[in-house]
Amino acid sequence: MSNTSIHSSITEPRTQWLEVILLWIAGISAAMQFAKFSVSFDGLLEHYQMGATSTGAALSAVGIAGLVFGVSAGMIASRVGYLKVLVGALLLGGSLSLIQSTLPPFNLLFVTRMLEGFSQLGVVVAAPTLIAxxxxxxxxxxxxxxxxxxxxxxxxxxxxxxxxxxxxxxxxALFLSHGVFITTMGVVLFFKLRKNPVLDLVPITEMQDGFFKQMMQIYRNPRALLPSCVFLFYTCTLVSVLTYIPGLIGDSTLQKLMMVVLPLISTGGTFLAGAIAQYLMRPQRVALMAYCGVASCAVVLSFISGSAEIFCAVVGVMVLFLGMVPGSALAMIPTLARSPSEQAQGYGLLAQFGNLGATVGPPTFATSIAVYGLPGLVVLVLCVCSFGVLFSLWAGRIKTVL
Incomplete structure (x- = not known):
């Protein structure tokens, strides 16, 4: 009996927490490709004198690769190898940050930003597949x-x-420090994971059809498509809420506070969703609960007029529910996918839909708020939540793969 129990404990899969945390830090280093330009926006305006529109385009250029090549990145990663794609993407990102640290001409800077999109896409496709x-x-x-x-x-x-x-x-110094950070993560993960037996995955070659036929198969696969649809309506909404809602608050002190607090609340919601999906309910139900919570808060907002403090509190709860959506959508992919290849395709599609939502959402919300004010925001949020609920229910009908 004791030999049997020893054998089962040896063969029982375990979570490699150190490796998971390192991959998470790699994701942080890749996301800093967006954040470093956001935090340095005024400095870039002053240095390059290109105007807010051109500099803003350089900020968002990282998302172009994900918008256009999200699905194909998942296909490539499943064939080339996830660790190779991850390390290559991190080293590419480091090289581009080092080029940016020389403050090159604006046209070259813009090209490096577009190339950083491929670096970021490689990380967001490969890293979660490896974490799973x-x-x-x-x-x-x-x-x-x-x-x-x-x-x-x-x-x-x-x-x-x-x-x-x-x-x-x-x-x-900002760009140089980021280049050193992301390059270091690439080197550390290469040496840490290259001989890991769990990641000894044979590149996928079972799909021999044409490129576009493979892409259509991915779009028709509900196991990849539905988590991405759930995620799409989140990205439509969160960036817009974080950008425009502080402007609807009359108190300038509360405005500044909410600009700092709301992103942290969103992050807390994402982690909370992962914990709930792990221990209490399926990820699809978490997404459904999150969208219902967002819709309820939006309705409450429409009845609040006098108190800025109560308005901020309700917005905080709404952003907490919004933050739960990506946690549940990400948890759906390994829950529903039948293979690492299908997981990578799901993350690629998620990246593509996420960039689509971030592109379409802000101008739509800006127009609605400019024309109708707070009621325009509330109605648009309710429309988005309706679609989120629909796709969450649909995803809940898919048989879970264990």
Whole structure:
């Protein structure tokens, strides 16, 4: 009996927490490709004198690669190898940050930003696939919840440490420090994971059809499509809420406070969703609960007019529910996917839909708020939540793969 129990304990899969945390930090270093330009926006305006529109385009250029190549990145990663794609993406990101640290001409800077999109895309496709592979079944939702916080944490760290570096040493030091950080993560993960037996995955070659036929198969696969649809309506909403709602608050002190607090609340919601999906309910139900919570808060907002403090409290709860959506969507992918290849395709599609939502959402919300004010925001949020609820229910009908 004792030999049997020893054997089962040896063969039982376990979560490799150190490796999971290192991959999460790699995700943070990749998300800093967005955050470093956000925190240094005024400095870039002053240095390049290109105007807010051109500099803003350089900020958002990182998302172009994900918008266009999200699905194909998942296909490539499954064939080339996830660790190779991850390390290559991190080293590419480091090289581009080092080029940016020389403050090159604006046209070259813009090109480096577009190339950084491929670096960022490689990380967000490969890293969560590796995290899922390194996680025991009973921890996958939890580790996906941890992974889902990387974007908010990157902005928080850049707002703290990055702003300090920028104020004391300038733009060059900020970009140089990011280049060193992301390159270091690439080197560390290469040596830490290259001989890991759990990641000894044979590149996928079973799909021999044409490229576009493969892409259509991915779009038609509900196991990849539905988590991405759930995620799409989150990205439509959160960036807009974080950008425009502080402007609806009459108190300037509360405005500044909410600009700092809301991203942290969102990050907390993402981690909370992973924990709930792990221990209490399926990720699809967490997404459903989150969208219902967002819709309820939006309705409450429409009845609040006098108190700025109550308005901020309700917005905080709404952002907490919004933050739960990516945690649940990320947890859905390893829950529903039948293979690492299908997982990578799901993360690629998630990246593509996420960039689509971040592109379409802000101008739509800006127009609605400009024309109708707070009621315009509330109605648009309710419409988005309706679609979120629909796709969460649909995803809940898919049989879970254990």
């Amino acid at each position: 592979k390194l996680s025991a079944p009973q921890h996958k939702s939890l580790t996906m919840g941890i992974w889902g916080t990387f974007f908010g944490v990157a902005f928080a760290v850049c707002g703290w440490a990055g702003k300090s570096i920028l104020d004391q040493y300038g733009l060059q």
